[in-house]
Amino acid sequence: MPTAIIADDERLMRDQLRLRLNQVWPELEIIGEAKNGDEAVQLVAELKPDLTFLDIRMPGKTGMEAARDIGDQSAIVFVTAYDQYAVEAFERGAIDYVLKPPEPERLQLTVDRLKARLKALIEQPGSLPVNDSVTLMLSQLAEKIAAPKPKYLQWIQASIGQDLRMIPVEEILFFRSDEKYTCVQTDKFEALIRKPVRDLAEELDPALFWQIHRATLVNVNAIDGVTRDLRGRHLVMIKGKSDKLEVSRSFLHLFKQM
Structure with a gap:
């Protein structure tokens, strides 16, 4: 069975994603959970999951930073609650992502693409490299997310x-x-x-x-x-x-x- 870990600083979101994944992909085994990017990197090294679901914004090491450290040890799936601009960027880069909150219908599309991705990796290891344009897009998105938060209305x-x-x-x-x-x-x-x-x-x-x-x-x-x-x-x-x-x-x- 394919294996995965989930990294998100919100317990409720981890529980929600685990529940939804079990509904649309019961064969997928969730073998670990992390509350931040540092824990995610450590879990990948220890458990060697096929997939790693990374929340983009987490305290300490962000999902983007964790993805760079994980490298090709595990296929990365970004979890995002961000606007359509970010989603379009993911689509252009052919990067796997899950929208918050994870709805079964939309999650099913992601799961279908992940299955195809895993199959391609098994048949031809290293066949899905991250190209320069994708790396640039990730860097730009990371900068946008790391920018200082605007002051909230008082x-x-x-x-x-x-x-x-x-x-x-x-x-x-x-x-x-x-x-x-x-x-x-x-x-x-x-x-x-x-x-x-x-x-x-x-x-x-x-x-x-x-x-x-x-x-x-x-x-x-x-x-x-x-x-x-x-x-x-x-x-x-x-x-x-x-x-x-x-x-x-x-x-x-x-x-x-x-």
């Missing part, structure tokens, strides 16, 4: 009737968008802004605000729990409010520990 300027208010982000319970506006809900009032959730998600601290739907961001400290309705939908309950916010399938992994 205040939201929002309209309440004819007035403008400066709202501290920690007082906001959730953001919810429709076609034209985004509702900013606090414990005491509701305001409107024109900025869509997709832009807010990039400007707010992801440790404080979780995106649970393409149109919804919720303050982690405002979550009272998660329930399910008669249709099987998962709904986030907000402390002190009757609002229930739908969680789309792509973001259910955020609540696996609850």
Whole structure:
């Protein structure tokens, strides 16, 4: 059976990827897990897996740096939550990758390509070298990821009737968008802004605000729990409010520990 290790600094993401891989590739044996790039390099040397799933951004040694150290000891599969630019770069370089969160349908495409890659390596060892253009692309992407993080928003300027208010982000319970506006809900009032959730998600601290739907961001400290309705939908309950916010399938992994 083919073997693999998973390297990601988030335990929930390791568990999620292991679960999804077991669903779409039950023959694959996960023989180890690492929390950072240094552990990944050590595990590859000790266990010699056929495949190594590397999160791009990890504390200490990044996935990119670990990949360079691993070299040709194991086939590399990058795990990424980054934008379409990065995905297109992977496609152009014919590099194997997995998108976060790993959905079965999309993961199946990656698995099919990995099987073909492993078969080619068995039939003709060394037949899939990493060319110069791929190496350059990886270096550019590593620089982009290593760049200093922008400062997160501390205040939201929002309209309440004819007035403008400066709202501290920690007082906001959730953001919810429709076609034209985004509702900013606090414990005491509701305001409107024109900025869509997709832009807010990039400007707010992801440790404080979780995106649970393409149109919804919720303050982690405002979550009272998660329930399910008669249709099987998962709904986030907000402390002190009757609002229930739908969680789309792509973001259910955020609540696996609850």
